[in-house]
Amino acid sequence: MKIYGIVAEYNPFHNGHKFQIDDIRKKAGDCAIVSVMSGNYVQRAETAVMSKYARAKAALLGGVDLVLELPMPYAISSAERFAYSSVHILNSLGAVTDISFGSECGSISLLQKAVEALYDENVNLKLKAELKNGVSYPAARFAAVRDVFGAETAAVLSEPNNILAVEYIKALKALSSDIKPHTVKRTGA
Numbered sequence: 001m002k003i004y005g006i007v008a009e010y011n012p013f014h015n016g017h018k019f020q021i022d023d024i025r026k027k028a029g030d031c032a033i034v035s036v037m038s039g040n041y042v043q044r045a046e047t048a049v050m051s052k053y054a055r056a057k058a059a060l061l062g063g064v065d066l067v068l069e070l071p072m073p074y075a076i077s078s079a080e081r082f083a084y085s086s087v088h089i090l091n092s093l094g095a096v097t098d099i100s101f102g103s104e105c106g107s108i109s110l111l112q113k114a115v116e117a118l119y120d121e122n123v124n125l126k127l128k129a130e131l132k133n134g135v136s137y138p139a140a141r142f143a144a145v146r147d148v149f150g151a152e153t154a155a156v157l158s159e160p161n162n163i164l165a166v167e168y169i170k171a172l173k174a175l176s177s178d179i180k181p182h183t184v185k186r187t188g189a
Contacts, residue, residue: 002031005099005179007083007088007168008063009042010035012049013058020062024100027182034096035064037087038075045076050080083167091177098180101168104159106185110147114156115169117149139174153177161186 004024010017024033037051047069048055056067074085090096103111117123123144138158148153156162157189169181 001026001147002097003082003095004028004031004182005096006035007037007090007099008035008059009037009038009048009056010059011038011042013055013062013108016186017059018062019101020100023184024056024182025063028098032064032065034068034090034093035059036068036070036089038053039069039072041076043076043079043082044057052152056176058120058158079164079167080170081166084171087168087171087177090176091172091175091179096179098182099168099172100182100184101161101165102180103157103162103165103183104186105162106183108181108183109160110153111155111165111169111181111183112155113149114162114166115155115173118166118170120148124150146164 006020006024008017010110017053021033031181037052037056040048052069059067068089070082070086070089074081077085087099090113105111126144126147127140130141131137133144141157143152145157157166164182171177172179172181
């Protein structure tokens with residue numbers, strides 16, 4: 001049986017979350033879904049709109065089978081640390097086979113290409129050169145990836161959910177995880 005992981009804040013639980021859960025069940029059939037959810041504080045150190053218990057209950061009523069809390073220091077940190085810590089929890093369970101996350105591009109291959117670009121030596125050399133010229137980090141990274149991998153790959157790194165998706169894939173790679181990534185295209189967000 002497949003066990004899917006989802007990382008979410010459910011702040012609050014909405015139709016997009018329900019769509020993701022239903023999409024997993026439709027594609028995977030008989031499976032379990034484990035969610036790693038931030039507690040009473042979410043990314044950007046904001047207070048959640050509802051208690052962690054109310055949000056966990058909403059997730060369970062929405063089709064998640066188990067909700068685990070992402071400890072606050074990781075929940076309020078950078079996208080990279082948020083993603084790594086969440087994936088680490090899922091990976092540590094030793095049972096999660098797949099992870100599903102939303103992205104603007106809706107393409108695992110494009111997200112994986114963006115990850116490849118971030119580890120590319122030529123991209124990193126161009127990035128350093130751009131930064132030396134006083135260009136902001138996001139603009140420098142975009143230019144470096146565009147110059148080596150093309151505009152489509154660089155554009156992936158300019159959307160917030162794509163960036164988080166890239167961080168999930170980077171975390172899987174860093175952990176040498178066997179968890180298989182899947183993405184759901186976000187619409188209307």
